[in-house]
Amino acid sequence: MDRQQHRRGPERERSPLFNLLSGTSMACPHVSGIAATVKAQNPSWSPSAIRSAIMTTGGHGCWEPHGPFPIHIAIQKKNLKAPITTQSGASATAYDYGAGEVSPTGSLQPGLVYETDTVDYVQFLCNYGYDISTINLISPTLPDGFTCPKTTNADLISDMNYPSIAISKFDLKESKKVSRTVTVMLKLSIL
Numbered sequence: 001m002d003r004q005q006h007r008r009g010p011e012r013e014r015s016p017l018f019n020l021l022s023g024t025s026m027a028c029p030h031v032s033g034i035a036a037t038v039k040a041q042n043p044s045w046s047p048s049a050i051r052s053a054i055m056t057t058g059g060h061g062c063w064e065p066h067g068p069f070p071i072h073i074a075i076q077k078k079n080l081k082a083p084i085t086t087q088s089g090a091s092a093t094a095y096d097y098g099a100g101e102v103s104p105t106g107s108l109q110p111g112l113v114y115e116t117d118t119v120d121y122v123q124f125l126c127n128y129g130y131d132i133s134t135i136n137l138i139s140p141t142l143p144d145g146f147t148c149p150k151t152t153n154a155d156l157i158s159d160m161n162y163p164s165i166a167i168s169k170f171d172l173k174e175s176k177k178v179s180r181t182v183t184v185m186l187k188l189s190i191l
Contacts, residue, residue, distance in 0.1 A: 027102075034104050041108050042185075046115065049183070053110040055163040059100015099164065112182040114163040119143055127156040 031054065038050045045053075084092040094100075125135050126148035136142065158167045158178045167176050 031102060034102055034107055037104060038107050045113075045185075048116045049113040049185070050107075052113040052115070052163040053107040053185070054102055055099040056112070056114070057103045057106030057110050059097075109187060110185060113185050114161055114180060114182055116161050116163075119146065120161050122146060123149075124157060124160045127152045127154060129154070 034054055035050050038053055039045065042049075084097060086092050086096055122135060122139065122142060125138065129152075130138075130148075132142075132146075132148055135148075154168065158165065158176065161181050165178055165180075167178070170176055
């Protein structure tokens with residue numbers, strides 16, 4: 001039975017025949033296809049390397065001065081070439097759109113990737129303040145012999161080897177050093 005047959009009167013005239021949905025659920029099949037393409041072209045890459053390649057090659061942006069520190073301003077554009085906005089109409093930020101618009105071809109040759117392994121995630125939980133018994137409730141299979149270091153604190157969370165950088169309570173008045181380990185993933189061709 002046609003959807004329109006269930007509606008009567010003025011509602012039937014105003015209701016669209018389809019609805020446009022967007023967001024994570026709609027992006028999932030696209031990102032999954034890109035991940036499969038990256039894996040097909042680079043069969044030795046780990047899931048972490050594939051995620052990093054997709055995250056670090058997405059979006060658009062530029063560096064702008066902000067006091068003594070330059071900050072990256074990501075200027076995401078809609079299909080009408082206008083900046084992306086939130087439901088309220090405010091300009092969207094990286095917290096709204098994440099790593100940005102994925103690039104199927106860019107993710108095939110990202111240049112650098114950030115490998116994140118199990119120890120990185122468990123160390124994140126230690127730095128967040130969880131003890132081993134609590135972490136075992138979340139992840140019952142920990143790396144052999146792993147224990148939380150004696151010197152953990154929330155400031156070390158930013159050192160997780162992840163393709164994005166988040167610094168809590170950063171006021172832009174002082175510098176904050178974060179560490180990352182990257183792997184060069186360049187394909188060189190000799191003519």
